[in-house]
Amino acid sequence: xxxxxxxxxxxxxxxxxxxxxxxxxxxxxxxxxxxxxxxxxxxxxxxxxxxxxxxxxxxxxxxxxxxxxxxxxxxxxxxxxxxxxxxxxxxxxxxxxxxxxxxxxxxxxxxxxxxxxxxxxxxxxxxxxxxxxxxxxxxxxxxxxxxxxxxxxxxxxxxxxxxxxxxxxxxxxxxxxxxxxxxxxxxxxxxxxxxxxxxxxxxxxxxxxxxxxxxxxxxxxxxxxxxxxxxxxxxxxxxxxxxxxxxxxxxxxxxxxxxxxxxxxxxxxxxxxxxxxxxxxxxxxxxxxxxxxxxxxxxxxxxxxxxxxxxxxxxxxxxxxxxxxxxxxxxxxxxxxxxxxxxxxxxxxxxxxxxxxxxxxxxxxxxxxxxxxxxxxxxxxxxxxxxxxxxxxxxxxxxxxxxxxxxxxxxxxxxxxxxxxxxxxxxxxxxxxxxxxxxxxxxxxxxxxxxxxxxxxxxxxxxxxxxxxxxxxxxxxxxxxxxxxxxxxxxxxxxxxxxxxxxxxxxxxxxxxxxxxxxxxxxxxxxxxxxxxxxxxxxxxxxxxxxxxxxxxxxxxxxxxxxxxxxxxxxxxxxxxxxxxxxxxxxxxxxxxxxxxxxxxxx
Numbered sequence: 097x098x099x100x101x102x103x104x105x106x107x108x109x110x111x112x113x114x115x116x117x118x119x120x121x122x123x124x125x126x127x128x129x130x131x132x133x134x135x136x137x138x139x140x141x142x143x144x145x146x147x148x149x150x151x152x153x154x155x156x157x158x159x160x161x162x163x164x165x166x167x168x169x170x171x172x173x174x175x176x177x178x179x180x181x182x183x184x185x186x187x188x189x190x191x192x193x194x195x196x197x198x199x200x201x202x203x204x205x206x207x208x209x210x211x212x213x214x215x216x217x218x219x220x221x222x223x224x225x226x227x228x229x230x231x232x233x234x235x236x237x238x239x240x241x242x243x244x245x246x247x248x249x250x251x252x253x254x255x256x257x258x259x260x261x262x263x264x265x266x267x268x269x270x271x272x273x274x275x276x277x278x279x280x281x282x283x284x285x286x287x288x289x290x291x292x293x294x295x296x297x298x299x300x301x302x303x304x305x306x307x308x309x310x311x312x313x314x315x316x317x318x319x320x321x322x323x324x325x326x327x328x329x330x331x332x333x334x335x336x337x338x339x340x341x342x343x344x345x346x347x348x349x350x351x352x353x354x355x356x357x358x359x360x361x362x363x364x365x366x367x368x369x370x371x372x373x374x375x376x377x378x379x380x381x382x383x384x385x386x387x388x389x390x391x392x393x394x395x396x397x398x399x400x401x402x403x404x405x406x407x408x409x410x411x412x413x414x415x416x417x418x419x420x421x422x423x424x425x426x427x428x429x430x431x432x433x434x435x436x437x438x439x440x441x442x443x444x445x446x447x448x449x450x451x452x453x454x455x456x457x458x459x460x461x462x463x464x465x466x467x468x469x470x471x472x473x474x475x476x477x478x479x480x481x482x483x484x485x486x487x488x489x490x491x492x493x494x495x496x497x498x499x500x501x502x503x504x505x506x507x508x509x510x511x512x513x514x515x516x517x518x519x520x521x522x523x524x525x526x527x528x529x530x531x532x533x534x535x536x537x538x539x540x541x542x543x544x545x546x547x548x549x550x551x552x553x554x555x556x557x558x559x560x561x562x563x564x565x566x567x568x569x570x571x572x573x574x575x576x577x578x579x580x581x582x583x584x585x586x587x588x589x590x591x592x593x594x595x596x597x598x599x600x601x602x603x604x605x606x607x608x609x610x611x612x613x614x615x616x617x618x619x620x621x622x623x624x625x626x627x628x629x630x631x632x633x634x635x636x637x638x639x640x641x642x643x644x645x646x647x648x649x650x651x652x653x654x655x656x657x658x659x660x661x662x663x664x665x666x667x668x669x670x671x672x673x674x675x676x677x678x679x680x681x682x683x684x685x686x687x688x689x690x691x692x693x694x695x696x697x698x699x
Contacts, residue, residue, distance in 0.1 A: 099127060106131050111138045115146050116174040119166070131161045145646050147630065172628040173677075174658045176692045177324055184665065184686040189214070193668035193682050197247045200671040205680050207687065208232075208247040208255060215242035217257055219295075220687070222673070224678070232257065232293050235302055235429055240264055245288070246318035248325070253296040256320050258327070262286035287311065290325075301428045305343075310344065319470070321463035326439065326470055328458040337439035338457035340472075342486070343434045349562070439470065439484060440501060454479055459603070464522065466577040472501070478598075478605045478618070479519045480504055508549070508562060508587050511651040516549035520562060523581035525613035525631040531570040538567040539574070543581030544590065544635045546607060546616060550598070559596035559618070562587040563635055590634045591654040593618075593627055606670040606681075614676050615692075619667035624679075625658045626692060659692070 098106065098121070110118055110132055120131040136158045143153055143161065148168045153161060168544060169175070195210040203225030211218070217232040232255060234242040240263040247257045288310055292303040310329055316338075317328040324344045331337035442457075460473035462480065468487065471480035482501050501621065510516045523543035531537030542565040550557045564584040568574065598622045599605040608617045613631040617624060633642040638654060649655035665685035672679055677693035 097145050098298060099125060103131055106140050110135065111141050112207070115142060115165070115169050115172075118142055119169055119174065120178075131157065134158060136161065139165055142400065143168075145644050147633075147643050149389065149640065149642060160507070170694050172657075173626060174661045175680060176626070176694075178663050179694065180661060180690060180692045182661075182663060182665075182688045182690040184683070186211075186218075187580060187686040191682060191684070193245065193371070193684060195244050195246055196669070196682050197249065198669045198671055198680065198682050199249045200673070201251075205671065205673050207680070207682065208249070208251065208257075209682075209687065210244045210247060215244060215259070217244060217247060217255070219255060230295075234259055235291060236261055238674055243286075243337045246327075248318045248320045250292075250320040250325075250436065253294060255293045255295060255324065257291045257293070258288065258315050258318050259291070260286045260288050265523075268308070283675045288315070292663050303430045303432050303436050305432050315495075317458055317461040317473075319461035319463050321467035326461050326463070328461055330457045335456075337442055339443075340439045340458060340461070340470075342439050342470075344437075344439045366606075436614055439486075439499070442474075465577075468581075475602050476599075476604050478607055479517065479521045479546070480589070487609060488494075506547075506585060506587055508547070508560075508589060510549070510558070510560075510589060516551065516558070518547040518549040518562065518587070520547040520587060521607065523564075523578045524609035524616075525635065526576050526578055526581055527632070527635060528574070528576055533570040537540050537570055539570060539572045541566050541568065541574075541576075541581075542635050543584070544613065544631055545581065545587075546609065547587070557598040559593040559594070560589045561591040561593070561616075561629070561634060563590045563637075564588075589651070590637065591629070591656050592649050592651070593625075593658065594649070595625060595658040595660065596654045597623075597625075603668060608666055608672055608679070610672040612676060615672060617670060617672070617679060618651045619663075619670050619681065622663045622666055624661040624663055624667070624690075626661070627656045627658050629656055661690075663688070 098109070101109075106128065110121060113121060118132065122129050122558075126239050139158065139161045140154065142165055144150055146165065146168045148164075153164070156164070158254040164597060186276060190213075192210040192212045196209045197208040199206045204221060206222070207220045209220060215237040217234070219230040219232055221228045221230070234257065236242070240261050243260045243262075244257060245260055246258040248258075250256060288307045290305050290307070294301060294303075312332055313329040314332050315327050316330050317326075319326050324342060326340060326342050328340050329338060339370075414664045455474035455477075457474075458472040459475050460480075462471040462473070463469070464471050464483070468485065470484045470486055472482040472484070473479075474481040482503050483500050484499050486499060504519045505517050506520055508518045523545040525544040527540075527542045529540040529542075531539045542563060545562050545564070546559070546635040547562045548557060548559050564581065564587045566584060593616070596618065597620055605618050605620050609615065614629060616629065630642055633640060634654065643654045647654050663683075665688060667681045667682035667683050667688070668680065669682040671681075675691075675693075677691055679688075679690040679692065681688040681690070
């Protein structure tokens with residue numbers, strides 16, 4: 097039908113198409129390609145309606161302009177819904193996505209996969225295109241039933257596995273075995289244990305701790321950072337009975353002493369860095385107090401253990417060690433005592449913990465800002481719903497109040513006549529502009545974050561990119577720390593994510609941002625939304641005109657347009673690899689790999 101029209105009408109149609117439709121039409125036939133690639137006015141019109149810098153484009157040849165338009169189209173993932181096909185692995189087994197964990201570091205993606213009905217955790221490490229898979233077998237699986245409940249990385253080469261153990265009562269068991277002893281003393285639900293596997297250690301040593309006081313509870317969430325970990329517990333019979341506990345002293349005293357000696361210099365460096373960053377928050381009195389508390393706590397920070405020192409400590413430490421297995425498969429189990437501190441409880445009547453009672457138990461926990469904050473993710477929420485500052489813990493002075501739980505809520509001007517209460521995530525992009533010390537100019541810090549708000553009456557939901565900024569003394573020595581950017585309370589909307597849909601399922605929608613901040617992905621049940629953006633231009637309020645006026649929303653902010661991909665699985669966890677266009681997800685169908693780039697073709 098289109099080919100039967102005269103060239104002038106075809107050019108008019110191409111002029112009024114958006115960029116994805118323009119290229120779909122262009123590559124549908126040879127004649128349409130010749131018309132589209134040679135129509136200079138149409139190409140320039142498309143360039144002016146596509147994000148990018150247009151200064152001086154009229155001086156270039158038509159062929160060059162067509163290539164520039166195609167480059168911009170690929171950069172903004174136009175048409176990715178047609179050529180990006182996800183692949184799935186581990187489809188032969190059912191993944192327990194509640195217990196599985198996916199983690200993105202600077203140079204690799206790691207996942208702890210738990211399969212329903214299996215007691216072995218599969219560690220999948222993907223870095224530089226290579227993939228290594230390691231099986232982490234649970235101790236005691238030969239003498240009882242092991243159910244994996246939660247898993248976590250500690251960021252320092254440690255893997256934590258929280259599991260429930262029930263001994264085989266029809267066998268002759270060694271009642272002195274720690275697993276059997278704790279299990280026999282427990283109720284029919286079995287006993288809960290936490291095993292820490294050290295991936296960098298040459299010896300097969302597993303540190304274990306037990307939770308006899310939680311035999312009637314189930315763990316909903318686990319998070320680890322800097323030698324401490326937090327668990328969200330819920331009563332199995334009474335769902336309204338729940339609490340969050342912070343545990344410390346996971347390592348032996350001998351190990352801690354050695355670590356303190358080795359890390360004195362590192363702690364001093366950390367304190368210097370922290371002192372520098374404290375200057376950034378001078379305008380916020382509350383943050384200043386937090387920084388001072390964090391500086392005090394920095395002196396006790398624990399960093400990575402040295403493998404040789406750890407092995408020597410394990411050889412010297414014979415108390416509480418049992419052998420598991422024989423020959424080359426033998427491993428040492430070191431039982432460690434814990435200090436527990438209840439952070440929140442559903443039975444606590446203090447006003448600071450109202451979010452805990454209103455939203456129910458946290459379904460996910462995450463440490464932030466080097467372990468000095470704990471983020472609470474509640475059911476159905478896309479972004480964490482509350483946060484708690486952890487300072488002077490444990491060992492609070494008598495009568496000292498508990499750390500406050502702060503709701504993640506900030507009132508932001510959405511339009512000239514409407515303000516909305518946003519939940520704002522940890523910033524994913526930031527800039528630092530140095531001031532001229534000779535002219536007394538201040539340094540300028542800016543942060544860009546993802547936020548969601550719902551209208552209280554009309555109940556519609558909007559997702560936006562928001563900016564916060566501050567100024568410090570000239571030529572400061574601060575290091576950009578995105579975790580600290582969420583401390584600010586004054587935010588303004590830089591862009592709106594068009595096409596965003598709020599999910600109503602219990603586990604919410606996982607949100608992921610790429611390393612350089614040029615991609616944002618949100619999984620909504622079986623639909624994946626991906627927005628391409630230029631964070632430098634958005635945080636600068638589009639000062640260079642990178643985004644054309646046709647991309648402005650009714651509120652005056654830039655409205656980013658999504659790529660929508662229909663998946664064949666439900667995503668529970670989602671993250672980008674070190675490449676901007678590669679996604680990895682844990683789904684109910686298996687582990688998903690997706691390349692959004694044109695050259696990826698779904699690999």
